[in-house]
Amino acid sequence: xxxxxxxxxxxxxxxxxxxxxxxxxxxxxxxxxxxxxxxxxxxxxxxxxxxxxxxxxxxxxxxxxxxxxxxxxxxxxxxxxxxxxxxxxxxxxxxxxxxxxxxxxxxxxxxxxxxxxxxxxxxxxxxxxxxxxxxxxxxxxxxxxxxxxxxxxxxxxxxxxxxxxxxxxxxxxxxxxxxxxxxxxxxxxxxxxxxxxxxxxxxxxxxxxxxxxxxxxxxxxxxxxxxxxxxxxxxxxxxxxxxxxxxxxxxxxxxxxxxxxxxxxxxxxxxxxxxxxxxxxxxxxxxxxx
Amino acid sequence: xxxxxxxxxxxxxxxxxxxxxxxxxxxxxxxxxxxxxxxxxxxxxxxxxxxxxxxxxxxxxxxxxxxxxxxxxxxxxxxxxxxxxxxxxxxxxxxxxxxxxxxxxxxxxxxxxxxxxxxxxxxxxxxxxxxxxxxxxxxxxxxxxxxxxxxxxxxxxxxxxxxxxxxxxxxxxxxxxxxxxxxxxxxxxxxxxxxxxxxxxxxxxxxxxxxxxxxxxxxxxxxxxxxxxxxxxxxxxxxxxxxxxxxxxxxxxxxxxxxxxxxxxxxxxxxxxxxxxxxxxxxxxxxxxxxxxxxxxxxxxxxxxxxxx
Ligand SMILES: Nc1ncnc2c1ncn2[C@@H]1O[C@H](COP(=O)(O)OP(=O)(O)OP(=O)(O)O)[C@@H](O)[C@H]1O
Ligand SMILES: [Mg+2]
Numbered sequence: 001x002x003x004x005x006x007x008x009x010x011x012x013x014x015x016x017x018x019x020x021x022x023x024x025x026x027x028x029x030x031x032x033x034x035x036x037x038x039x040x041x042x043x044x045x046x047x048x049x050x051x052x053x054x055x056x057x058x059x060x061x062x063x064x065x066x067x068x069x070x071x072x073x074x075x076x077x078x079x080x081x082x083x084x085x086x087x088x089x090x091x092x093x094x095x096x097x098x099x100x101x102x103x104x105x106x107x108x109x110x111x112x113x114x115x116x117x118x119x120x121x122x123x124x125x126x127x128x129x130x131x132x133x134x135x136x137x138x139x140x141x142x143x144x145x146x147x148x149x150x151x152x153x154x155x156x157x158x159x160x161x162x163x164x165x166x167x168x169x170x171x172x173x174x175x176x177x178x179x180x181x182x183x184x185x186x187x188x189x190x191x192x193x194x195x196x197x198x199x200x201x202x203x204x205x206x207x208x209x210x211x212x213x214x215x216x217x218x219x220x221x222x223x224x225x226x227x228x229x230x231x232x233x234x235x236x237x238x239x240x241x242x243x244x245x246x247x248x249x250x251x252x253x254x255x256x257x258x259x260x261x262x263x264x265x266x267x268x269x270x271x272x273x274x275x276x277x278x279x280x281x282x283x284x285x286x287x288x289x290x
Numbered sequence: 291x292x293x294x295x296x297x298x299x300x301x302x303x304x305x306x307x308x309x310x311x312x313x314x315x316x317x318x319x320x321x322x323x324x325x326x327x328x329x330x331x332x333x334x335x336x337x338x339x340x341x342x343x344x345x346x347x348x349x350x351x352x353x354x355x356x357x358x359x360x361x362x363x364x365x366x367x368x369x370x371x372x373x374x375x376x377x378x379x380x381x382x383x384x385x386x387x388x389x390x391x392x393x394x395x396x397x398x399x400x401x402x403x404x405x406x407x408x409x410x411x412x413x414x415x416x417x418x419x420x421x422x423x424x425x426x427x428x429x430x431x432x433x434x435x436x437x438x439x440x441x442x443x444x445x446x447x448x449x450x451x452x453x454x455x456x457x458x459x460x461x462x463x464x465x466x467x468x469x470x471x472x473x474x475x476x477x478x479x480x481x482x483x484x485x486x487x488x489x490x491x492x493x494x495x496x497x498x499x500x501x502x503x504x505x506x507x508x509x510x511x512x513x514x515x516x517x518x519x520x521x522x523x524x525x526x527x528x529x530x531x532x533x534x535x536x537x538x539x540x541x542x543x544x545x546x547x548x549x550x551x552x553x554x555x556x557x558x559x560x561x562x563x564x565x566x567x568x569x570x571x572x573x574x575x576x577x578x579x580x581x582x583x584x585x586x587x588x589x590x591x592x593x594x595x596x597x598x599x
Binding site: 089115122124126128129130132140141 | 478480481482483484485486487488489490491494498499502503596
């Protein structure tokens with residue numbers, strides 16, 4: 001039973017791998033090197049007195065997809081929010097250790113989280129479009145950046161919607177209210193909205209968890225396309241998805257409820273899924289616990 | 291195993307007959323109470339209309355609504371209520387101009403920027419403000435606002451529309467603050483997070499996303515503030531000087547619809563023409579406040595549906 005599952009996952013990841021490698025080669029030719037690289041050193045996070053993540057050290061390579069996996073409550077969302085300092089907005093959160101983006105410490109005093117978030121976009125677990133038209137949703141970020149010219153905005157909106165695989169469905173109805181879209185369309189709208197500011201890094205917190213298989217497929221295609229130019233960190237509970245779309249996988253685990261979560265293993269997705277170093281990783285991936 | 295059981299057992303889910311009877315009584319009580327409220331409301335409207343009939347027949351709607359001379363005790367009496375209507379509108383407008391910006395700013399601060407402790411303290415203060423009897427506001431107004439208006443503008447008397455409006459504005463604040471704060475609070479934080487994650491400051495997020503998303507609730511807050519101000523009687527009676535003439539500026543004495551009814555009702559002959567005209571004024575007040583509350587309710591309901599709360 002377990003071996004059956006495991007070999008199925010391996011087969012999927014091996015298939016995904018060959019195409020991922022091709023993608024990676026294209027990236028090296030076209031993108032500036034080293035833009036959107038994260039380095040985390042001994043990162044710990046506490047909510048009030050409770051430390052929920054301890055001592056996470058890992059690198060996030062540029063123009064690649066890093067998947068964060070682990071059981072519910074192990075701090076995946078929390079770690080993701082460290083990368084654009086959204087934890088700052090929650091109040092009683094303390095982040096320690098260092099996090100560097102392209103060599104610059106993002107938690108340093110001089111760093112304005114508002115500037116950081118222009119470079120590091122986020123797509124949330126639940127679609128959260130603004131109560132405005134489709135167009136205004138996508139144009140929201142660019143307008144914040146001071147872009148006012150209509151033709152310029154039009155171009156950004158179209159480009160972003162295309163990259164989020166939504167353009168063909170909405171090109172005739174950009175004035176439509178965002179709430180009138182389906183859940184899957186709303187989530188792709190949120191991706192488009194995040195892309196419109198041209199972030200170097202895109203954080204995606206279970207972007208497909210509320211979606212049907214077709215929408216999920218579209219989002220995966222979008223991710224595969226995006227990683228040519230953007231660094232992507234994606235949280236997912238779907239092992240096949242992690243295997244299909246990611247280049248690197250990080251597995252987090254909270255071994256006991258009264259203990260903080262730790263990074264158990266991080267490495268090339270192919271390796272993590274086919275030949276993990278840690279027995280707990282293997283157990284999780286093959287569905288033996290969690 | 292379970293599908294062999296008769297349905298009735300599953301449906302009774304273990305309630306005793308007494309329990310069920312009690313539930314039926316409670317449901318019935320609630321239903322009757324609801325209907326009572328509606329019946330009382332309708333009865334008030336009918337009663338006001340019934341007592342207005344004489345005035346409407348003998349003086350007429352037009353002369354009452356647009357007539358500018360209010361000499362109800364002269365012979366024959368003149369019942370032009372326009373100065374009263376304008377007086378009410380003027381005092382209410384002043385109150386709104388003062389209390390809406392302040393109330394909104396306070397609501398935005400409390401909902402978006404204040405720490406929990408400040409918020410709780412402010413809520414207690416606001417509730418207390420709402421509970422102070424209006425005659426106390428009137429007293430404070432007479433002691434502080436009236437002399438201040440008098441000396442700042444160099445008037446003979448500080449009993450003016452402005453004085454009444456200022457105090458009324460303060461009295462309407464709790465309504466405006468607490469209802470718009472609720473409206474802002476009801477905006478899901480996921481929207482704020484989306485905006486912040488796009489590189490907006492908290493302040494940009496507030497005016498670009500949160501306030502527009504709460505706009506219908508804020509509108510309702512303003513409407514209910516209007517309702518509060520237009521219906522207030524005692525404070526305006528104490529502060530506006532009560533001259534029933536058409537005001538030309540806010541620094542003149544005015545008399546409101548509410549003040550007129552309160553001041554004159556005690557001296558009229560029951561069933562007389564003056565008595566009936568006062569009921570017409572009451573009917574106007576009733577209609578205006580009813581419309582305002584209805585509008586606020588409709589808008590609030592819309593907002594509630596939108597956020598699925
Ligand atoms: N705002 C908060 N305040 C206090 N504790 C929090 C807060 N957010 C998360 N936590 C706690 O931190 C831990 C990690 O939560 P987090 O949401 O990061 O987990 P997750 O891995 O994303 O889980 P899931 O897969 O269910 O989304 C949990 O124990 C949670 O209770
Ligand atoms: Mg999460």
